[in-house]
Amino acid sequence: MSGEKMKLYWFSGSTPCWRVLIVLEEKGFHDNTELKHIDLFKQEHKSAEVIKLNPRGQVPTFVDKDININESHAICDYLETCYGDCGKKLIPSEKRAMSRVLQRMHEAHNNFQNAIIENIIYYCMLTEKEKWDHDLLERKYVIARNELQRWEDYLKKVHEEGGIYIVGDDFTMADIYLYPHVAFCVRFGLDISTYPELEKYYNTLAQRPSINKTWPPTWRSTNDEYRYLTKL
Amino acid sequence: MSGEKMKLYWFSGSTPCWRVLIVLEEKGFHDNTELKHIDLFKQEHKSAEVIKLNPRGQVPTFVDKDININESHAICDYLETCYGDCGKKLIPSEKRAMSRVLQRMHEAHNNFQNAIIENIIYYCMLTEKEKWDHDLLERKYVIARNELQRWEDYLKKVHEEGGIYIVGDDFTMADIYLYPHVAFCVRFGLDISTYPELEKYYNTLAQRPSINKTWPPTWRSTNDEYRYLTKL
Numbered sequence: 001m002s003g004e005k006m007k008l009y010w011f012s013g014s015t016p017c018w019r020v021l022i023v024l025e026e027k028g029f030h031d032n033t034e035l036k037h038i039d040l041f042k043q044e045h046k047s048a049e050v051i052k053l054n055p056r057g058q059v060p061t062f063v064d065k066d067i068n069i070n071e072s073h074a075i076c077d078y079l080e081t082c083y084g085d086c087g088k089k090l091i092p093s094e095k096r097a098m099s100r101v102l103q104r105m106h107e108a109h110n111n112f113q114n115a116i117i118e119n120i121i122y123y124c125m126l127t128e129k130e131k132w133d134h135d136l137l138e139r140k141y142v143i144a145r146n147e148l149q150r151w152e153d154y155l156k157k158v159h160e161e162g163g164i165y166i167v168g169d170d171f172t173m174a175d176i177y178l179y180p181h182v183a184f185c186v187r188f189g190l191d192i193s194t195y196p197e198l199e200k201y202y203n204t205l206a207q208r209p210s211i212n213k214t215w216p217p218t219w220r221s222t223n224d225e226y227r228y229l230t231k232l
Numbered sequence: 233m234s235g236e237k238m239k240l241y242w243f244s245g246s247t248p249c250w251r252v253l254i255v256l257e258e259k260g261f262h263d264n265t266e267l268k269h270i271d272l273f274k275q276e277h278k279s280a281e282v283i284k285l286n287p288r289g290q291v292p293t294f295v296d297k298d299i300n301i302n303e304s305h306a307i308c309d310y311l312e313t314c315y316g317d318c319g320k321k322l323i324p325s326e327k328r329a330m331s332r333v334l335q336r337m338h339e340a341h342n343n344f345q346n347a348i349i350e351n352i353i354y355y356c357m358l359t360e361k362e363k364w365d366h367d368l369l370e371r372k373y374v375i376a377r378n379e380l381q382r383w384e385d386y387l388k389k390v391h392e393e394g395g396i397y398i399v400g401d402d403f404t405m406a407d408i409y410l411y412p413h414v415a416f417c418v419r420f421g422l423d424i425s426t427y428p429e430l431e432k433y434y435n436t437l438a439q440r441p442s443i444n445k446t447w448p449p450t451w452r453s454t455n456d457e458y459r460y461l462t463k464l
Contacts, residue, residue, distance in 0.1 A: 064327075064331075067328055069331040069335050071334075071335060071338035072338075073341075074337065082327050096298075099306075102303075103302060103306050105306065110305075150287075150288075
């Protein structure tokens with residue numbers, strides 16, 4: 001390990017890893033970070049090298065010189081707080097703007113993730129298909145649709161006012177918390193055209209260099225197998 | 233509503249609300265904040281007054297003059313960032329210390345909460361007792377015990393080094409993220425004496441004024457009914 005370079009252990013398709021990659025790119029650190037891809041299917045996250053840095057054996061695992069920090073949201077906060085002046089500022093200093101960014105960050109982290117990703121994708125992933133409780137799934141779909149509609153409404157207002165990002169006219173940490181979740185849903189079968197404002201957001205931000213460049217390489221091909229969100 | 237006072241809509245027994253109350257107390261704002269208790273059992277969180285400020289109809293709902301911010305972690309971050317110099321500083325500025333606090337904050341928020349609170353308490357709460365899947369519950373207990381043991385080990389090291397807080401010798405936002413979870417587990421039947429380091433942490437910090445003063449009033453009486461964690 002270089003004594004000076006940042007180092008990130010990551011996995012293609014992990015939204016927590018993707019979040020960190022986007023922050024590194026926005027801050028101008030990406031090309032100077034040693035990236036080590038960890039194949040979860042080969043249990044590489046349980047290797048001695050990773051466990052030493054991250055006893056939970058998870059990715060992202062991150063090193064900045066002699067500082068080691070792992071949880072994705074912690075890494076994002078750390079990079080923004082310690083390197084606020086490098087590259088793009090991702091959490092504004094002005095109180096009102098900050099409050100809006102923090103609000104959407106944590107709604108994306110908690111509500112969006114719980115209502116859709118944990119609630120349906122992880123449920124379907126972790127339960128044998130023969131054991132899926134279809135009545136329960138129907139109730140989960142209602143919750144997920146309501147959550148998607150809420151973000152659709154947020155973005156409708158943004159678009160009406162001429163903005164393109166989740167808080168309006170500025171790309172912020174709120175987009176970095178939200179966007180990988182939206183893309184994850186699309187990856188797992190969400191027909192994004194059902195939600196035209198979300199579709200516009202999804203397509204517009206896909207062109208942003210920090211997002212386009214760090215797009216999970218394994219997502220460049222189609223996923224026909226795990227389409228859990230087709231009913232939303 | 234006063235134009236100048238902060239205002240918090242809260243519910244006794246909600247750990248997200250408790251987190252915010254502790255921060256307000258640590259910052260010296262608690263006694264100057266208008267506190268409005270919202271009875272979730274009476275659906276008061278769905279009242280027009282709350283919905284206007286928080287379309288999700290949840291607590292905590294928070295107002296600082298003309299700024300409105302709701303998600304508990306967002307409120308905590310907001311208060312610490314905007315009022316860092318008031319009262320107790322809760323996230324250190326020095327990079328290494330900050331990284332440790334952020335790491336434990338997000339482990340408490342994600343891992344502790346998922347492995348124990350979501351995994352067991354909410355499962356038992358939201359599933360009719362006759363439908364509990366006991367094989368699944370046994371697997372959940374293993375995950376929860378592992379998570380508790382991890383924090384037990386963290387605290388063993390802290391205590392050996394003479395500290396009392398989760399990052400050692402300083403009370404920080406990491407304690408504010410963690411402590412209400414630990415107390416919630418005790419409230420729902422965890423025999424904390426099974427984990428002596430956690431027990432010491434639990435009892436020691438219970439005496440801290442910000443925690444003692446804001447202890448959920450409804451938790452002053454015993455809870456004999458909802459003891460979901462007796463097998464941990």
